[in-house]
Amino acid sequence: xxxxxxxxxxxxxxxxxxxxxxxxxxxxxxxxxxxxxxxxxxxxxxxxxxxxxxxxxxxxxxxxxxxxxxxxxxxxxxxxxxxxxxxxxxxxxxxxxxxxxxxxxxxxxxxxxxxxxxxxxxxxxxxxxxxxxxxxxxxxxxxxxxxxxxxxxxxxxxxxxxxxxxxxxxxxxxxxxxxxxxxxxxxxxxxxxxxxxxxxxxxxxxxxxxxxxxxxxxxxxxxxxxxxxxxxxxxxxxxxxxxxxxxxxxxxxxxxxxxxxxxxxxxxxxxxxxxxxxxxxxx
Amino acid sequence: xxxxxxxxxxxxxxxxxxxxxxxxxxxxxxxxxxxxxxxxxxxxxxxxxxxxxxxxxxxxxxxxxxxxxxxxxxxxxxxxxxxxxxxxxxxxxxxxxxxxxxxxxxxxxxxxxxxxxxxxxxxxxxxxxxxxxxxxxxxxxxxxxxxxxxxxxxxxxxxxxxxxxxxxxxxxxxxxxxxxxxxxxxxxxxxxxxxxxxxxxxxxxxxxxxxxxxxxxxxxxxxxxxxxxxxxxxxxxxxxxxxxxxxxxxxxxxxxxxxxxxxxxxxxxxxxxxxxxxxxxxxxxxxxxxxxxxxxxxxxxxxxxxxxxxxxxxxxxxxxxxxxxxxxxxxxxxxxxxxxxxxxxxxxxxxxxxxxxxxxxxxxxxxxxxxxxxxxxxxxxxxxxxxxxxxxxxxxxxxxxxxxxxxxxxxxxxxxxxxxxxxxxxxxxxxxxxxxxxxxxxxxxxxxxxxxxxxxxxxxxxxxxxxxxxxxxxxxxxxxxxxxxxxxxxxxxxxxxxxxxxxxxxxxxxxxxxxxxxxxxxxxxxxxxxxxxxxxxxxxxxxxxxxxxxxxxxxxxxxxxxxxxxxxxxxxxxxxxxxxxxxxxxxxxxxxxxxxxxxxxxxxxxxxxxxxxxxxxxxxxxxxxxxxxxxxxxxxxxxxxxxxxxxxxxxxxxxxxxxxxxxxxx
Numbered sequence: 001x002x003x004x005x006x007x008x009x010x011x012x013x014x015x016x017x018x019x020x021x022x023x024x025x026x027x028x029x030x031x032x033x034x035x036x037x038x039x040x041x042x043x044x045x046x047x048x049x050x051x052x053x054x055x056x057x058x059x060x061x062x063x064x065x066x067x068x069x070x071x072x073x074x075x076x077x078x079x080x081x082x083x084x085x086x087x088x089x090x091x092x093x094x095x096x097x098x099x100x101x102x103x104x105x106x107x108x109x110x111x112x113x114x115x116x117x118x119x120x121x122x123x124x125x126x127x128x129x130x131x132x133x134x135x136x137x138x139x140x141x142x143x144x145x146x147x148x149x150x151x152x153x154x155x156x157x158x159x160x161x162x163x164x165x166x167x168x169x170x171x172x173x174x175x176x177x178x179x180x181x182x183x184x185x186x187x188x189x190x191x192x193x194x195x196x197x198x199x200x201x202x203x204x205x206x207x208x209x210x211x212x213x214x215x216x217x218x219x220x221x222x223x224x225x226x227x228x229x230x231x232x233x234x235x236x237x238x239x240x241x242x243x244x245x246x247x248x249x250x251x252x253x254x255x256x257x258x259x260x261x262x263x264x265x266x267x268x269x270x271x272x273x274x275x276x277x278x279x280x281x282x283x
Numbered sequence: 284x285x286x287x288x289x290x291x292x293x294x295x296x297x298x299x300x301x302x303x304x305x306x307x308x309x310x311x312x313x314x315x316x317x318x319x320x321x322x323x324x325x326x327x328x329x330x331x332x333x334x335x336x337x338x339x340x341x342x343x344x345x346x347x348x349x350x351x352x353x354x355x356x357x358x359x360x361x362x363x364x365x366x367x368x369x370x371x372x373x374x375x376x377x378x379x380x381x382x383x384x385x386x387x388x389x390x391x392x393x394x395x396x397x398x399x400x401x402x403x404x405x406x407x408x409x410x411x412x413x414x415x416x417x418x419x420x421x422x423x424x425x426x427x428x429x430x431x432x433x434x435x436x437x438x439x440x441x442x443x444x445x446x447x448x449x450x451x452x453x454x455x456x457x458x459x460x461x462x463x464x465x466x467x468x469x470x471x472x473x474x475x476x477x478x479x480x481x482x483x484x485x486x487x488x489x490x491x492x493x494x495x496x497x498x499x500x501x502x503x504x505x506x507x508x509x510x511x512x513x514x515x516x517x518x519x520x521x522x523x524x525x526x527x528x529x530x531x532x533x534x535x536x537x538x539x540x541x542x543x544x545x546x547x548x549x550x551x552x553x554x555x556x557x558x559x560x561x562x563x564x565x566x567x568x569x570x571x572x573x574x575x576x577x578x579x580x581x582x583x584x585x586x587x588x589x590x591x592x593x594x595x596x597x598x599x600x601x602x603x604x605x606x607x608x609x610x611x612x613x614x615x616x617x618x619x620x621x622x623x624x625x626x627x628x629x630x631x632x633x634x635x636x637x638x639x640x641x642x643x644x645x646x647x648x649x650x651x652x653x654x655x656x657x658x659x660x661x662x663x664x665x666x667x668x669x670x671x672x673x674x675x676x677x678x679x680x681x682x683x684x685x686x687x688x689x690x691x692x693x694x695x696x697x698x699x700x701x702x703x704x705x706x707x708x709x710x711x712x713x714x715x716x717x718x719x720x721x722x723x724x725x726x727x728x729x730x731x732x733x734x735x736x737x738x739x740x741x742x743x744x745x746x747x748x749x750x751x752x753x754x755x756x757x758x759x760x761x762x763x764x765x766x767x768x769x770x771x772x773x774x775x776x777x778x779x780x781x782x783x784x785x786x787x788x789x790x791x792x793x794x795x796x797x798x799x800x801x802x803x804x805x806x807x808x809x810x811x812x813x814x815x816x817x818x819x820x821x822x823x824x825x826x827x828x829x830x831x832x833x834x835x836x837x838x839x840x841x842x843x844x845x846x847x848x849x850x851x852x853x854x855x856x857x858x859x860x861x862x863x864x865x866x867x868x869x870x871x872x873x874x875x876x877x878x879x880x881x882x883x884x885x886x887x888x889x890x891x892x893x894x895x896x897x898x899x900x901x902x903x904x905x906x907x908x909x910x911x912x913x914x915x916x917x918x919x920x921x922x923x924x925x926x927x928x929x930x931x932x933x934x935x936x937x938x939x940x941x942x943x944x945x946x947x948x949x
Contacts, residue, residue: 026939034935041927042294049917054926057688060699062914064707069912082936085945092946128949135948157555158463159574160612161632178948185948236695246925249932256936263943 001216001277005223008273009169011103012265015272018102018113019265022095026260029084036077044070092116096189096267097124116193120129123192126199131185135178142174178263179221184210194275213281220277224270228263235259287333289490293861308603310523316543316601317503317768320345321475323547328511331551333450334389334460340445340472341402343504345438348478348486352435355443356490357427358501359413360470361394363493364452365457368422370415370492371456378495379616392452392459396427396473402442405432405776416908417492417725426494427473434540445473457627461614464516469622470499477502477684479770482664491663494725498655498662499546503768506547511536515558520549521625541602543768544623550608562587564603573611578630578641582607585642588684589649596756597653598763607645619644621651631704639693641683641699642735646684649679657767665773666731667720667804671739672759678702678740693716702744702908708737710911716807721773741908742803748906749861750784750796758783777801777945799861803909808858810909812881812901814918815852819895822846849896851888855881859909869894897921 011017045051045066053059067074094117101116102108146167153163171183187206191197210217256267327338346352361370367384376384400406410430415423433810435441449471452459458469476490477500489500495670510518511534522541529535541547550570558569558579567586571579586607590600608626610618626648650673654660660668681701682690690700709715719732720739724731747755762771762779780800785793804810826841851867865877871894879886879901890896898919905913 026933026942029942030935030938034931037934038927038931041930042924043354045914046927047918047920047922048914049898049919051923052915054930055923058696058698059688060703061706064703064711065912065914068711069914081941084938088942089945092949094947096946124949131948153617155613158611158613159572159632161574164632168848182948218857235639239696246928247790249925249929252929253932256932258941260936260939263940267943267947 001220004220004277004280007276008271009012011272011276012269015099015102015108015268017108017110017267018270019261021110021113022099022267023261023264025095026088026264029088029219032081033077033084036080040070040073040077041066044073044262050109054186061232086232093124093128094118094121095265096271097121097126097193099268099277100189100271103268103275104190120189120193123199124189125187127185127192127203130203131181135181138177138181139174142170142269146170173180176218179218179225180210183221183274186271187278189274190278192210209278213277216281217274217277221270224266224273227266227269231259231262231266285657287358290521292586300429308507308523309523310540310542312542312601313862314819318345318347319504319543320347321502321504322506323472323474323504324507325472325547326511329466329513329516330514331464331466331513334466335448335450336468337448338441338446340447342441342443342445342473342475344441344443344475344502346435346441346478347438349437349919350478350486351437352478355429355430355431356414356476356488357429357473358398358470358476358490358493359394359396359425359427360493361392361449361452361458362413362424364392364455365424366391366422368420369425370418370420370423371425371495373420373422375495381455381616383455386453390453393424393473394447394449394473397446397448398444399443401432402444407432407443412433415492416488416490417494420492423492423594425854426476429591436926439603444747447473454614457617457619457620461611461617463553463611464513465552465611465612465614465617466516467548467550467608467617467627469617469620470546472547474501474546474549477770482772489661489664491725494663495764496727496731497724498666500659500661500663500770501545503543503545503659504539505542508539508547508549509536510539510549512551515553516551517553517555517570518549518551519555519568519625521547521606521623523604541624541785543601544656546623548622548625549611550627552611552624554611558583560587562590565590565600566604568604568606569609570606572611574611574632575630577610577636578609581639581642582609582628582630582645585645585680585684586649589646589680592683593650593653597676597759598680598767600652601657602652605649606909607649609641619648620792621648621655624652626651635694637692639681639691642684643677643681643691646680647673650676650680653763658763658771659769660766660771660773662724664723665721666724666735667739668771668773669907670722670736670775671743674705674736674740675743678705678744706741706908708733709741709909715809715911719805719807721804738803738909742800745803745861745906746796746800747909748908749799750788753781754787757787773804795862802859806858809911810859810907811855811857811911811914811915812861812863813854813856813912814899814901815854816850817896817899817918817920818850818852819920820848822848822891846891847892847895849890851890853879853886853888853898853899853901855884855886857911861902861907862903862910863902863907866900866913867896868898868900870912895920 053062097120098113098117105112114243147169150167151164154160157163184206187209188202191202191206192199239252304702322343324341325338327336329336337936344496363369376382387755396411398408399411407429414715416426424650446709451466454461458467458471460466470563476488478488481487481489514533514535518537520539522539524537525540527535554572556573557569558575560583567583569579569582586605594600596916602624604624608627608709609630610627615629618627620627628641628644628648634641654669654672655662662669678701687700689698691704692699712730712733718734720734726771758780762776765779766775781797812932823841823843825839828836828838831837861881863879863881866877873894877888900917910916
């Protein structure tokens with residue numbers, strides 16, 4: 001498993017080109033909204049001296065006055081974000097197919113990414129919709145009743161401590177289930193792509209595989225998730241909102257984008273790691 | 284004889300020793316701090332299983348009015364929780380987010396006078412009846428009228444012996460019981476109303492029914508209360524524990540006393556842990572459930588800070604004790620409230636250090652010891668007078684203790700302080716013109732907190748910014764000194780404000796300050812000033828036809844010079860009027876400050892010369908916090924794009940993260 005982890009990391013870096021393309025797509029989509037954020041801010045408080053207060057730290061008064069007065073200009077952006085997310089999910093079937101393709105076929109050129117995406121788009125679309133549905137059902141089954149119970153349990157138990165720990169326990173179980181879903185979904189796609197299997201048989205056999213390899217595959221997923229945690233804390237550790245000059249802002253933008261790119265590479269690493277583990281242990 | 288004298292002290296000390304062991308503090312004030320019109324001597328026993336108390340109360344009440352009284356009036360607050368037809372519950376299905384309509388029989392509460400008699404006179408029980416002076420709701424039993432057998436003459440003292448039974452409700456709002464034998468006893472006994480000069484200028488009873496939106500109002504006096512309860516209960520109460528004795532039946536009788544207060548509250552719970560610390564003469568006693576113990580130091584720190592801040596800016600806290608009760612989560616609806624020398628707060632298991640809401644609550648409720656408990660204004664009729672002042676002090680204390688711009692929340696760069704939160708509660712209202720502040724609480728169908736608490740506090744902070752800290756301190760200190768242990772009205776506060784402001788700032792400015800505060804209180808007007816435009820036009824030399832000496836016209840072709848005619852155009856969009864400073868900055872770096880009385884709807888400042896105006900800022904020090912939009916108070920022709928860039932790029936980054944996250948499963 002450690003070998004799979006190391007292989008995943010090295011393979012991730014090897015496929016930096018494919019990662020860069022995904023990153024560029026993400027950046028492009030995010031920038032369409034970012035530019036609008038810029039213009040809304042500029043139109044609403046762009047000529048106010050209060051803007052200076054945002055150069056340093058976050059200023060609650062400036063932001064809340066902005067939202068109170070110009071809320072109607074900001075809310076359409078949130079509407080757009082919802083659509084953007086939906087579009088990106090649809091596009092993600094393509095992206096993930098492309099990324100997995102370059103990993104499995106060990107192709108380093110950018111063309112392979114597009115080829116893989118195009119070849120497996122519809123297969124991955126079906127698999128993705130299945131797992132999204134499963135994810136939605138599981139989330140609803142766990143959280144809808146639990147949240148109703150949680151609000152009451154805070155008053156039901158002698159101490160809310162019990163409710164809080166119960167919440168953590170349910171959250172932990174939920175994360176395990178979601179990680180399992182992730183591994184199951186990924187192995188299904190690996191099987192479809194590398195073995196040319198049909199979708200439903202792949203889903204069934206991958207489920208059996210994920211059950212059999214439950215603990216090592218969970219650990220592997222957790223170790224890759226740890227990379228995201230490291231990146232998150234790296235960002236908060238480096239980010240200093242008090243450094244307000246233009247050069248510092250550019251520096252932090254660079255840091256932000258490096259983190260965003262590395263998060264894409266971590267996805268490639270996970271694909272490569274699980275693929276390597278699957279290949280090593282077999283069915 | 285000499286030997287006997289020598290023995291007196293040791294023997295006295297020997298017998299007094301057990302008293303020192305239990306006595307927390309000395310509750311007596313001699314001479315009295317208040318008029319002590321209503322003095323209570325109550326002995327009660329709690330049946331914690333039946334959630335009931337049986338009590339004997341002796342009320343010694345002094346008629347300090349010029350009227351001859353033929354009746355007494357009592358608050359019977361617990362009857363508000365008897366059924367859904369009380370004035371408190373009628374028309375509501377939930378209180379504090381809790382549905383109370385499906386309660387079992389034993390979850391409702393009530394209080395009943397079993398007998399009442401006048402010392403040395405007749406039994407008066409047959410002459411008692413519930414009255415509804417406010418709304419005529421015959422089902423409401425929150426005010427009891429007792430007809431006297433003989434008139435009570437001005438200056439006379441009335442002694443009444445009352446036997447009563449009270450059944451505590453499962454907590455709906457504050458008073459009541461919860462799981463595991465938790466009890467909060469507040470407004471739990473027949474309490475005399477106040478006979479005073481009312482807002483109409485006439486003497487009369489001020490004993491309102493219990494409305495959902497109102498709090499409390501009572502007369503000053505001493506409370507001597509003996510509570511007999513099961514040994515397993517940990518108790519906390521107003522005032523000092525002066526004595527306790529164990530009974531043969533497994534109960535303990537604890538004797539509490541407190542002088543010169545308007546109410547008495549107590550709490551019982553088997554699992555309370557007790558933390559005690561001293562601040563100068565004040566014994567701080569914290570009762571907290573084990574799961575909240577990590578908050579103990581934070582609570583005590585907040586109380587110490589409040590004591591020190593309020594002593595410096597208002598006056599001395601005279602009582603020897605303050606008890607802070609942090610209820611368990613299942614009894615949170617009993618929290619967040621103020622009673623004389625006892626306050627209830629609220630916290631959650633492992634409240635992070637980045638949030639100071641519990642400390643803010645403690646500071647708020649403690650500030651009520653000054654404005655409610657000592658300066659005992661009518662919380663029912665003029666709630667702004669205590670809640671507004673207290674919210675203002677809460678903001679000041681919390682921001683002083685934990686730092687401006689971060690005192691309340693400071694997490695991952697997201698931060699704000701207490702004063703910002705209070706201002707936002709008002710400025711963020713959907714309709715800031717929803718009503719005036721200065722009206723009885725029961726008239727507030729909505730926006731009670733935003734107007735009574737937040738608008739008043741923001742108005743007071745604006746006033747403080749306008750007159751300066753020293754003068755504001757003088758106003759508040761004068762108000763406190765004049766009205767402590769009395770019942771001021773809103774006009775009394777305004778009188779002190781006018782008097783001190785005129786003395787310190789002169790007749791005209793002092794008068795202006797008063798009228799500014801009055802517009803905050805008595806009108807629904809809003810405040811919004813705006814820098815609309817900055818114009819810089821190049822000037823030219825005269826051009827056109829000019830009369831010549833010979834009667835003809837001469838034509839002059841003007842030349843554009845390097846001189847500018849600049850205009851700064853300001854608007855008053857709201858109706859409130861404040862005197863303002865305007866800071867004008869020119870392109871050569873010059874800064875000038877203009878004065879504007881703020882009254883015109885449109886105001887133009889004009890300049891001519893070689894320098895251009897680059898920015899204008901109304902009220903640059905942001906003294907007028909009531910302004911609904913502080914962002915439009917300034918305008919610059921040389922805007923910085925870096926803050927916009929910073930937020931836009933951050934938005935891009937977080938959108939990237941969202942996109943990356945949502946696609947993980949597909």
